[in-house]
Amino acid sequence: MSQGTKKQASGRKRAFIAGGSVLGIAALATAAAFTDWALxxxxxxxxxxxxxxxxxxxxSAGQESSVDTVNTWVEANPDxxxxxxxVGAEALIPGGDPLYVNLPVLNESVSMKSTLSFVLENTTVEDPANAAENxxxxxxxxxxxxxxxxxxxLPGSWVTVSPVSFGADGKTPTVTLSNLxxxxxxxxxxxxxxxxxxxQEATNAANGGTTSVQARFDGSSID
Incomplete structure (x- = not known):
């Protein structure tokens, strides 16, 4: 190798060393920076x-006339x-006077409104000896x-436009009620x-029959 070549290589070596020194200083500067955070x-x-x-x-199962007079609110879910x-449930007569049942319901939520719907289901336990009458x-x-x-x-108007009955599935049509x-x-x-x-034959066929009815409220939270 000529003397000129040796001097050129030595110059490059010094350049690399100098460059490495500069990078090292930059690294030290980054490590010493101030930091902060917030949560x-x-x-x-x-x-x-x-x-x-x-x-x-x-x-409420107490049949009260208003929400304010309810003695005990119950979950009634799942049971x-x-x-x-x-009163009068055992003495209904075809074509006779109706009876009325009060069913108070409360949206207990403190911050959410609720939709509300209502349906009735025939929950009569099957009895082969009285199945036809029932x-x-x-x-x-x-x-x-x-x-x-x-x-x-007595209410001046009814949500149901006309009386409803049990369908083939043993339930009445679902009635949509006002939000709570x-x-x-x-x-x-x-x-x-x-x-x-x-x-008359169809009327007489119900003589001695009985029906158990379960009311169900459904609701969902809304803004």
Missing amino acids: LDLNGSGGFGGKENAYNIVV AETVAPI AAYAELMRFEVAQVDDAST DPEAGSVIVLKVSLVEGAN
Whole structure:
């Protein structure tokens, strides 16, 4: 190698060393920089959701005339509560006077509104010895539904345009009721009657029959 070549290589070596020294200084400068951070707990008013903000529908089996007079609200979910006694339930006559049942319902939620719907189901336990009479009796049953704040007097209007009956699935058509505000409720008045059959034979077929009826409320939370 010539002397000129040696000098050129030596120059490159010094350049690399100098360059490495510059990079090292930059690294030291970065490591010595100031740093900081910030944290925010997004807890809303005590956190998102929470048991105290839970959505919940409760009912009363006491047949009270208004929400304010209800003694005890119950969940009735998953097990049904029994509404009893219902005055006149054992003495309905085809074509006779109806009876009325008050069913208070409350949206217990403190922050959410609720939709509300209502349906009745024939829950009669099968009895082979009385199956024909029971089926005939259920066919003659008719129902009307009203939603009121005060059921101490009979409703002036009904949500159901005309009386409804059990369908082939053993249920009445679902009745859509008015929404409930948070911590607000209403009384559902159920009008129950027996109509006369298509002929006297059809009416007589229901004699001695019985029908067990279960009411179901469904709701969902809304803004």
